[in-house]
Amino acid sequence: MTTNKRTDGRNFDELRKMEAKVGVVSSANGSAMFKIGNTTAIAVVRGPKKLHPKFLQNPETGRLRCFYNMVSFSGSGDRVRPGPSRRTKEINLVMENALAPAIDLSRFPGSSVDVFVNLIQTDAGTRCAAITAAAMALADAGFEMRDLVTAVAAGLVEDQVLVDLNYDEDSHEMGVDIPIAMMPNEDKITLLQLDGRVKKEKLNEAIELARSACKKIYKVQRAALVERYE
Amino acid sequence: MAKIIREHIHTLLEKGMRQDKRGLLEFRKDISVEYGISPKSAEGSARVRIGETEVVAGIKMAIAEPYPDQKDRGTIMVGVELSPFANNSFESGPPSTESIELARVVDRGIRESGAMDFRKLCIKEGEKVWQVFIDIYPINDAGNLRDASSLAALAALKDAKFPEYDKKTFEIDYKKLTSKNISLEDEPIEVTVIKIKDDYLVDPSVEEEEWLDARLTVAFLKDGDICAMQKGGNGMLSTEDINKMIDIAQDKVIVLRKAL
Amino acid sequence: MGELFFEERNIVVPGDKLAMGMDYLPAGGAFRDGECIRSKVLGILGINGRVLKVIPLKSQYRPRPNDMVIGKITDMTNSVWFAKIDSFRDGVLTVREVPEYIGDGDDLSQYYNFGDYVLAKVLNVNSTNAGLTMKGPGLRKLSGGRIIEVNSAKVPRVIGKAGSMISAIKEKTGCRVIVGQNGLVWIQGEPEHEFVAVEAIKLINEKGHLQGLTELVSEFIDKKMKNVSKKETEEKPKVEEKQVTQEKKSDKDDEEEQPKRRAVGRKASKKVAKRSKK
Incomplete structure (x- = not known):
């Protein structure tokens, strides 16, 4: 990375081309598609329904559950074996933690609200795209939310801070990947992971870059929700 | 099981009508096939829409050793995932019997028809052959996932290109696709005809599927030969039923073939 | 003085800052967050003086006594x-x-x-x-008829002010219709009429948030019913048959007393009954 631009010609703070659509699955209460570059996520909301087995129920509120799924032909290498891997289970959890602060399920005690996200094609940033799509689908389903949730990966490649990493940048041997989710109006972070080696100052720089990127993604999310009903 | 819905379907059928106003032998109007919906990740991919029903399918290829009894032939594997994503009544977890049946019927249509020459998937006899994975994911179930899935699988195969590989190590470079297609000798397409009481229907809705007495899925080749069949449902069929249902299916296969 | 960021009937999404200042008050679908009033649902903004509310476009049914x-x-x-x-x-x-x-x-x-x-x-x-x-x-x-589903946020639209929408649907299509607060709707009538009623209710489910809904639905049904009656006059014997069933239906109307919120429905079905007797 010796030039001022990235391998795909983007500026360091530039996002890939985005596309969002709400209400894409008619059999679901809420659904949304979010595409960023070559990463495509479709999210569907099912529920609230009674949660089984009973010991999983919370008598005070509903439980948000996320089911992230890379379809088997969506990987950039070999076929992805169907069924949940350790990676998938962790992503399900961090997605739930990223979305839970925004959504109020206290009116649905003992229930579960399930968000299924299928990744149709992937080019890095899949958990962030999944969260961004899931937030739109939950809003489309009519749940009460303090805010939307918007996510993007910031990162470093050879000490250069950049945002919305593609696969080449993400898999760069000196690369650092920092997926971040934010509630844009609250201006609070709900997902933060880091994978790589980084100095504290650079981390703050990366978070700032993610913050302004999230604002741009939020505009796309918001427009898609409004467009559905105009 | 809601009797009111069954009675309603029956009452309308007596008058030659269906719940969504279609004719008994009428497919939904908007049938579309879109190729290359996952060009960055899959070697081939397609999306099929029949009305509000939507299915995506993708092809992944790998190099493996051939089966000992088929040293000069590659293989295919078809998978279908019926998850709550597409229909609230599907269960999460390992593939259901229903999804396995669906996958196997699609598999037979392609495998037994001779539509694919498996010898052309051989790289080095007895050592290396191509494995072709066809994975099907329903996105929205508004009825007739069967016909949509078979069409999506075929469309994804048509879209597929072999990836480049190292001639010595047989390592695949998935980033580089060659211009070589999987050669298809024919194009098998399934049409499902269902029977409710004494009536035959095509392109069933979710409710009609729930209340069918019997169904017959027939896969046809271009020249009209049949290459796979599957009777489903708890009801029974006479030889006359079967002949009529095959004729209807053959008549309707044109509608789907046109969309390719 | 506070500041308002949206106009009446704008579509707003969860998190949106609707207004700034303590003189605005949040009602349903909105909440106060420090100096701001924000939306907590995807919905349509209603402004009543200083009171801001957001009417949700979709919601999950929550049972309440007497529903x-x-x-x-x-x-x-x-x-x-x-x-x-x-x-x-x-x-x-x-x-x-x-x-x-x-x-x-x-x-x-x-x-x-x-x-x-x-x-x-x-x-x-x-x-x-x-x-x-x-x-x-x-x-x-x-028994009989069919069941369709609408979003529970659209139930008030299907019923209409003082039952006006549901009465119009019943009167114009001659169908019996019962709307559950949970979004399930039961419809029964002659098939061709039933189709029109179903389509009209689906139209409300899709477009229920638009202004001028009553006229939109009214025109829709009139147009569809014109086609139906044209068909029926072409096949005369069927018309007679239909009248018989409609008269039968009117006998049933008394036992089919509509629940409180839909009380207007009864009057409407009587009108149909009268018309069919002529």
Whole structure:
């Protein structure tokens, strides 16, 4: 990375081309598609329904559950074996933690609200795209939310801070990947992971870059929700 | 099981009508096939829409050793995932019997028809052959996932290109696709005809599927030969039923073939 | 002075800052966050002086006492039926809450069987169940006709102000229609008429948030019904048949007393009855 631009010609703070659509699955209460570059996520909301087995129920509120799924032909290498891997289970959890602060399920005690996200094609940033799509689908389903949730990966490649990493940048041997989710109006972070080696100052720089990127993604999310009903 | 819905379907059928106003032998109007919906990740991919029903399918290829009894032939594997994503009544977890049946019927249509020459998937006899994975994911179930899935699988195969590989190590470079297609000798397409009481229907809705007495899925080749069949449902069929249902299916296969 | 960021009837999404300043007040669908009023649902902004509310475009049904709901019997024990009322709460109907006398050891399925749809009233709600009753005018097992689903946020639109929308649908199509607060709608009529009623209700489900809905639906039904009657005059014998069934229907109207919120419906069906007698 010796030039001022990235391998795909983007500026360091530039996002890939985005596309969002709400209400894409008619059999679901809420659904949304979010595409960023070559990463495509479709999210569907099912529920609230009674949660089984009973010991999983919370008598005070509903439980948000996320089911992230890379379809088997969506990987950039070999076929992805169907069924949940350790990676998938962790992503399900961090997605739930990223979305839970925004959504109020206290009116649905003992229930579960399930968000299924299928990744149709992937080019890095899949958990962030999944969260961004899931937030739109939950809003489309009519749940009460303090805010939307918007996510993007910031990162470093050879000490250069950049945002919305593609696969080449993400898999760069000196690369650092920092997926971040934010509630844009609250201006609070709900997902933060880091994978790589980084100095504290650079981390703050990366978070700032993610913050302004999230604002741009939020505009796309918001427009898609409004467009559905105009 | 809601009797009111069954009675309603029956009452309308007596008058030659269906719940969504279609004719008994009428497919939904908007049938579309879109190729290359996952060009960055899959070697081939397609999306099929029949009305509000939507299915995506993708092809992944790998190099493996051939089966000992088929040293000069590659293989295919078809998978279908019926998850709550597409229909609230599907269960999460390992593939259901229903999804396995669906996958196997699609598999037979392609495998037994001779539509694919498996010898052309051989790289080095007895050592290396191509494995072709066809994975099907329903996105929205508004009825007739069967016909949509078979069409999506075929469309994804048509879209597929072999990836480049190292001639010595047989390592695949998935980033580089060659211009070589999987050669298809024919194009098998399934049409499902269902029977409710004494009536035959095509392109069933979710409710009609729930209340069918019997169904017959027939896969046809271009020249009209049949290459796979599957009777489903708890009801029974006479030889006359079967002949009529095959004729209807053959008549309707044109509608789907046109969309390719 | 506060500042308003949106206009009346704008579509707003969760998190949106609607207004700044303590002189604005949040009502349903909005909340105060420090100096701001923000939206907590995807909906349409309503401004009433200083009060801001957001009317949701979609919502999940939450049972409340006295709601009339359409439930589907999914399970039973020897003293209780369970009905799905399209909520995460089970609808629970005990033998004491049905008009029939149920003897000891009776098989409950003779009265209300698996898969039956019932029109019931919500008695009470706790965190896991909603108690139902079948005792009351019009409450019964539904037979014939069909069931369609609308989002529970659209139920008030389907019913209309003082029942105006539902009356119009009944009157114009000659169908019997019952709207459950849980979003299940029962419709029964001659097939061609039923199709029009179903399409009209689906139209409300899709476009219910638009202004001028009443005119839109009215015009839609009139246009569709014109085609239907054209068809019917082409096949004359069928018209007579239809009149007979409609007269039969009018006899039933008394027992089909509509629940409170839909009381207007009855008058409308009578009008149809009169017209068909002419």
